[in-house]
Amino acid sequence: MKDRTRAESAIDGLQLRIDPGSKGTGLVLTDEKKETDEHGTTVTVRRGLISIELRHRGDQIRSCMRQRAGYRHRRRSTHRRYRTPRSDNRTHPTGWLPPSVRHRVDTTFSLTDRLSRYAPVTEIHIERVAFDTHSMSAGRTLKGAEHAQGTPAGTDARTYLRAKWNNACAYCDATGAP
Numbered sequence: 001m002k003d004r005t006r007a008e009s010a011i012d013g014l015q016l017r018i019d020p021g022s023k024g025t026g027l028v029l030t031d032e033k034k035e036t037d038e039h040g041t042t043v044t045v046r047r048g049l050i051s052i053e054l055r056h057r058g059d060q061i062r063s064c065m066r067q068r069a070g071y072r073h074r075r076r077s078t079h080r081r082y083r084t085p086r087s088d089n090r091t092h093p094t095g096w097l098p099p100s101v102r103h104r105v106d107t108t109f110s111l112t113d114r115l116s117r118y119a120p121v122t123e124i125h126i127e128r129v130a131f132d133t134h135s136m137s138a139g140r141t142l143k144g145a146e147h148a149q150g151t152p153a154g155t156d157a158r159t160y161l162r163a164k165w166n167n168a169c170a171y172c173d174a175t176g177a178p
Helices: 058-077 099-118 133-138 157-164
Strands: 014-019 024-036 042-055 121-126
Touching: 014 099, 024 099, 042 099, 058 099, 099 121
Parallel strands: 014 121
Antiparallel strands: 014 024, 024 042
């Protein structure tokens, strides 16, 4: 707080950056200031003010739901040897999410709302990434039918592995052996 004056401390707004993950979600509050460098060029400097890692309890929720289902099954099936089992034909309402995913969404929204109350957040950036593992394994971008028809298309796993290793043992490079 001693490195700037009150006029230099004013901020126009903060950006909240969210990076969702399977085990945790990262949240960072940043601000951007325009500064002039030694060449007279105006550059935008982004500073991270607060970083938070939100750990999700999805695995714990999933195991508790399975345990609860086991209790329910036991309670309903005791002393009912001749009753036919109930069918699993129940539908979920529109917008339903599994409890473990619902927890991830709700806790992220809750923390975002809390940060927005305490800081003047003007922008929210959410990182959305989808990995194309098929293209990554090929080492290049695949197009059209090439993407739909992978390397092992039309073959079984054994034929594919034999072709990949040139009919040789992957460990000792022996050939001609059954």
